[in-house]
Amino acid sequence: MxxxxxxxxxxxxxxxxxxxxxxxxxxxxxxxxxxxxxxxxxxxxxxxxxxxxxxxxxxxxxxxxxxxxxxxxxxxxxxxxxxxxxxxxxxxxxxxxxxxxxxxxxxxxxxxxxxxxxxxxAPDTVLGTGVQTARAAIDAGHIGRPIAATAAFFSAGHESWHPNPHFYYLPGGGPLFDMGPYYLSALVHMLGPIVTVQGAGSRTRSVRTIGSGPREGETLDVEVATHVTGVLTHASGALSTVTFSFDAHASEAKPIEVHGEAGSLSVPDPNYFDGDVRISRGDGWELVPVSAGYEHGSRGVGLLDFAVGDAPARRASGELALHTLEVMTLLLESAETGERRRVSTAPERPEPVPLTTEAEWRRIADA
Structure with missing residues (x-):
C-alpha cells in the first residue's frame, strides 16, 4: 500500500x-x-x-x-x-x-x-472462517438449494456482567438490536437479502437490576422488547426463523442452522470469527474443512477490509448495515401490528472472503 x-x-x-x-x-x-x-x-x-x-x-x-x-x-x-x-x-x-x-x-x-x-x-465477525466457510459450502452446492434457516440467541440479559448496561434497554438496544446484526448479517451473507418479515415480541420485566461492578444493585428501566421472534423471507425464497431473547436462562439451540434440499449445515456463533461448521446429509454430522474467511479474525478486521481494500471488497458495508437495521425495525413494527412487512432496502449480497491467513491480514508494520 x-x-x-x-x-x-x-x-x-x-x-x-x-x-x-x-x-x-x-x-x-x-x-x-x-x-x-x-x-x-x-x-x-x-x-x-x-x-x-x-x-x-x-x-x-x-x-x-x-x-x-x-x-x-x-x-x-x-x-x-x-x-x-x-x-x-x-x-x-x-x-x-x-x-x-x-x-x-x-x-x-x-x-x-x-x-x-x-x-x-460492524459486525465483522461474519467475515471470519465460521460464517464464510458455511457460505462457501452453500455456494458450492453441498446442501443443494437452501430452503430454510434457524437463528437463535438466548440470554438472561447483559446486566449480570456488564458494568454499564443501561443502553441495552433503551431504543437501539435490546436483544434484537444488540445481537440481531450478527445473526442477520450472517444470514444475508449465506442466503442473500431479506424481502419480507413477520414478527412477534414481548417485554417480560419493566425493571432490571445491575448484578456486578460499581453500580451493582442499581435498577434500570426497560424500554424495549426483551424477547423477539420472527420469520424472514429471503429474495432467494429461503425462509429464516429467528429468535433473540434476554429472557432465557439457558438453551441448547444451535446458533444457526441452514437446511437445503440435499443436506443441512450447523453454523457457529456469528458473534465470533471462528468455529466449527458441520454438515449432515442424513447420515450423521461431519466437520467441514475451513475454506474461506479471515483466519483467527478479531474486531477491526472489517475496518481493515473497509479502509484498505478496494470498493468491491468492502464487505462490512453501510448498505448491509442499513438493510439489517430495516429488518430489525420492521420486525418490531410487525410485532406491534401483527402485519407482515415488506423490506425496501435490497443490497447486493456481499462478496465472499477468500481464505486469508492471520499473517496476511494482520500485516505487522516494520519497527
Whole structure:
C-alpha cells in the first residue's frame, strides 16, 4: 500500500480495546487520534498508542490527518458522530447498529453518498472462517438449494456482567438490536437479502437490576422488547426463523442452522470469527474443512477490509448495515401490528472472503 490510512477513534469504552489490539501496529493503517467524553480516558489511551493524540470529539472530526472515523460510541450517538465525520469529508466505520433509528440511518447513507465518502459498519465477525466457510459450502452446492434457516440467541440479559448496561434497554438496544446484526448479517451473507418479515415480541420485566461492578444493585428501566421472534423471507425464497431473547436462562439451540434440499449445515456463533461448521446429509454430522474467511479474525478486521481494500471488497458495508437495521425495525413494527412487512432496502449480497491467513491480514508494520 502506498500510505497508511489515518484512523480517528471516537468512544473508548470496553469494545475499543479489541479494536486497538487489531489496529495498533498494522502496516496499512495508523491511529492518529482518539476522543472520548471523558478527556482523561482519552489521554490515557493515547499514551498507549504510538503517535496518537488525545483530542476533543469536534477536534478529531475536523483533523486533517484522520481519513476514517471509527465510531465506537453508544447507539444513540452513532448518527451524530457519523454526520460529523461526513460533514468533514471523512469515511466513517461504526459499531452496530448503524444508528439507533432507521430514519437516521437512511439520512447518514444519503449524506455519505452526497459527500462522496463511504460508510462501513460492524459486525465483522461474519467475515471470519465460521460464517464464510458455511457460505462457501452453500455456494458450492453441498446442501443443494437452501430452503430454510434457524437463528437463535438466548440470554438472561447483559446486566449480570456488564458494568454499564443501561443502553441495552433503551431504543437501539435490546436483544434484537444488540445481537440481531450478527445473526442477520450472517444470514444475508449465506442466503442473500431479506424481502419480507413477520414478527412477534414481548417485554417480560419493566425493571432490571445491575448484578456486578460499581453500580451493582442499581435498577434500570426497560424500554424495549426483551424477547423477539420472527420469520424472514429471503429474495432467494429461503425462509429464516429467528429468535433473540434476554429472557432465557439457558438453551441448547444451535446458533444457526441452514437446511437445503440435499443436506443441512450447523453454523457457529456469528458473534465470533471462528468455529466449527458441520454438515449432515442424513447420515450423521461431519466437520467441514475451513475454506474461506479471515483466519483467527478479531474486531477491526472489517475496518481493515473497509479502509484498505478496494470498493468491491468492502464487505462490512453501510448498505448491509442499513438493510439489517430495516429488518430489525420492521420486525418490531410487525410485532406491534401483527402485519407482515415488506423490506425496501435490497443490497447486493456481499462478496465472499477468500481464505486469508492471520499473517496476511494482520500485516505487522516494520519497527
Amino acid at each position: 502506498g500510505y497508511s490510512r489515518g484512523i480517528g477513534i471516537v468512544g473508548l469504552g470496553v469494545i475499543s480495546r479489541a479494536y486497538l489490539e487489531t489496529l495498533v501496529g498494522h502496516a496499512d493503517v495508523r491511529i492518529v487520534a482518539v476522543a472520548d467524553l471523558d478527556a482523561e480516558r482519552a489521554r490515557a489511551v493515547a499514551e498507549t498508542v504510538p503517535g496518537a493524540r488525545a483530542l476533543s470529539v469536534s477536534e478529531l472530526l475536523a483533523d486533517p490527518e484522520v481519513d476514517t472515523v471509527l465510531n465506537l460510541t453508544i447507539p444513540a450517538a452513532h448518527a451524530e458522530i457519523a454526520h460529523g465525520a461526513i460533514s468533514h469529508g471523512k469515511n466513517v466505520y461504526g459499531e452496530k447498529p448503524l444508528t439507533a433509528v432507521l430514519d437516521d440511518a437512511r439520512a447518514v447513507m444519503a449524506s455519505a453518498a452526497a459527500a462522496w465518502v463511504h460508510v462501513g459498519c
